[in-house]
Amino acid sequence: MDSSVYQVYEDEIQLLEEEIKLLSEKYEDIQQESTFFSDEEVLMSAKLFQREFLREYKGYTSPLDLKAELESLERDLSFLMKFTGIQITSHSKKTLEKTVNRTVRKHKLSGNCQSLPFCLEFQLLEVQNKENVSAAITDLSIVVESGLCSELSKFVARSFSSYAEWCKHRRCTFLHFKAKYPNIVILPEGLEGDHIILRNPQLPGFELTIVWKVHISEEGTTTPVLDLLPKVPEQVGEQKKAAIDNAPTCFRSMLLLFGIETAIENLIQAFSLEK
DSSP: OOHHHHHHHHHHHHHHHHHHHHHHHHHHHHHHHHHTSOHHHHHHHHHHHHHHHHHHHTTOOSHHHHHHHHHHHHHHHHHHHHHHOEEEEEEEEEEEEEOSSEEEEEEEEEEEETTEEEEEEEEEEEEEOSSOEEEEEEEEEEEEOTTTOHHHHHHHHHHHHHHHHHHHHHHHHHHHHHHHOTTTEEOTTOTTSSEEEEOOTTSTTOEEEEEEEEEEOTTSOEEEEEEEEEEOOTTSOHHHHHHHHTHHHHHHHHHHHHOHHHHHHHHHHHTTOOO
16 A cells, blocks of 8 residues: 555544544533532523523514624624734633632633734633622733744743733732731732722821833833822811822832832831821
8 A cells, every 4th residue: 555545544543633632621621610510500500691691682673683783793893803903713711710709711812913823821810709890811921923923022022021020020019018008008909900009097088099000112111100199188288288289299209219119118108107
């Protein structure tokens, strides 16, 4: 038998093995998803979905209405893809952790941006409390084919690495001041947020918000941008209010002179927020 025929069979076998492996991974993901829910929870979720579906679409009088709505959504999606040049070709997700109030899922998006292929991977952390649900993206990574555009790969890697370092520095700084001044420092969005609030129980109504953003320029340079937003009670005297209103300018000057950590420390001491 010709060797080329053997090669064809070997290729077919390899394709089948890869397909079996892919199906096995999908099966494991489904099994993992199903272990998080009891039979009662699955049945309750199905009934809830049915009620939500009927309530959402009860305004449609016929299947033609649903078809028209679907066509409208497809036109909107087509417009966005043409306008941005970004087209998503595949999406997959996998649940890594699930408790009563906390869910962590890993998402993977593949697509093209102006014909340049890319892959985006990230983890989505969802935390639910009595009032609302908060979500945060972690472990974000963007992959492009280095063979097609090595310059872009270096640009993305350099920018993302620098951005991640500044985010880590911001998180550590917030944690330091929260531990040092637990009765003064408030983290409304947790350590992953971009601002902290300073409050003094002895000065009701006074509030200082330190906003810390990370700016990425068109050249890929990352720069921390901090600002101070004071909140003053209406009954405060004009002289003291004028001093508070000048606080953002003084804070920016301290940032240039002393750096971020020392500027925040001096700000706390200057306004007698910690005795």
